[in-house]
Each structure stands twice: as structure tokens, then as C-alpha cells.
Amino acid sequence: MIAVLKKKITAALAVMAGIFALAGCDEERRINSDRLPEEARAFISQYFPGKDIIYAEKDRDDRTVSYTVRLSDGAEIDFDEDGGWTSVDCNLSPIPEGIVPQAIYDHLETYVPGGTDIFKAERMWGGYEITIRDGRDLIYDADGAFVREDR
Numbered sequence: 001m002i003a004v005l006k007k008k009i010t011a012a013l014a015v016m017a018g019i020f021a022l023a024g025c026d027e028e029r030r031i032n033s034d035r036l037p038e039e040a041r042a043f044i045s046q047y048f049p050g051k052d053i054i055y056a057e058k059d060r061d062d063r064t065v066s067y068t069v070r071l072s073d074g075a076e077i078d079f080d081e082d083g084g085w086t087s088v089d090c091n092l093s094p095i096p097e098g099i100v101p102q103a104i105y106d107h108l109e110t111y112v113p114g115g116t117d118i119f120k121a122e123r124m125w126g127g128y129e130i131t132i133r134d135g136r137d138l139i140y141d142a143d144g145a146f147v148r149e150d151r
Helices: 002-023 038-047 102-111
Strands: 026-030 053-061 064-071 076-080 085-089 118-124 127-132 137-141 146-150
Touching: 038 064, 038 076, 102 118, 102 127, 102 137
Parallel strands: none
Antiparallel strands: 026 053, 053 064, 064 076, 076 085, 085 118, 118 127, 127 137, 137 146
């Protein structure tokens, strides 16, 4: 009986240790903007000239590293470990042209009259998810060809 109880306690302690170990793998910390990857700093300079970085964060989740940046105009940009953008959210203003393929803008001109303003763009596996002025989310492939509208 005592041996069974010891095994149960040992198993419970092992499970708890595993949970605490996994919880400790997620680490977010504020960093200076000069610690961002060069590609991320170049992206900000090219598409958001004159905007200051007011917040930069490095996030380490298991073996994945990513960065989040907030700019003085309210834009929030996420980058992967190498500094490639993964998400650009300009909140109440359109994202700068050139971030997503021109084919997306070309499609929007005919698909959404007057709706060529993109407020958020996310790179996802195989393409892009964009959010336009009226709040609709549109999915495009990696070349900018329209795939579907998410509702």
C-alpha cells in the first residue's frame, strides 16, 4: 500500500515538474531596437520612415524566436527570428504599399470597389491573410492570387 502511494506521489511530482518546465519555455522580454535583426530594422526604415520604435520585444517560445515592434504611429509589426515580417497591423491607417504583392492590390480594385486599403496583413503558410477597410479577411496565395474570403 505504501509502495503504491509512493509511486502515485512520484508520478504526480513528475507531472508537476513537467508542467513547470514547459511553462518556463515561454519568455518575452523587452529589448532595445538595435537588438532587432538587421532585416527587421531595414523593413521599418523602408516602409515606415520617420516613425520611431517605441517598443520592441523578443519572444522565445520553445525553440522559436520572434519579435514584436510598436511604432510611434500605432503600427504593430511582428517579425520572425531572421527579421522577416510575419504580421503588419496599422490599426486605423492603411499599410504602406509594397509590403504585399501588387497582385493583391490589383485584385482588390475589382473585387472591392474603393476597398484597396489594407489595414492588416499576415504572412501565413502558403500566402497572405489581409484585412481590408470594411473588416473582411481575404486570403491570397504566395503569388498574390485570390483564394477565398473568410467570414
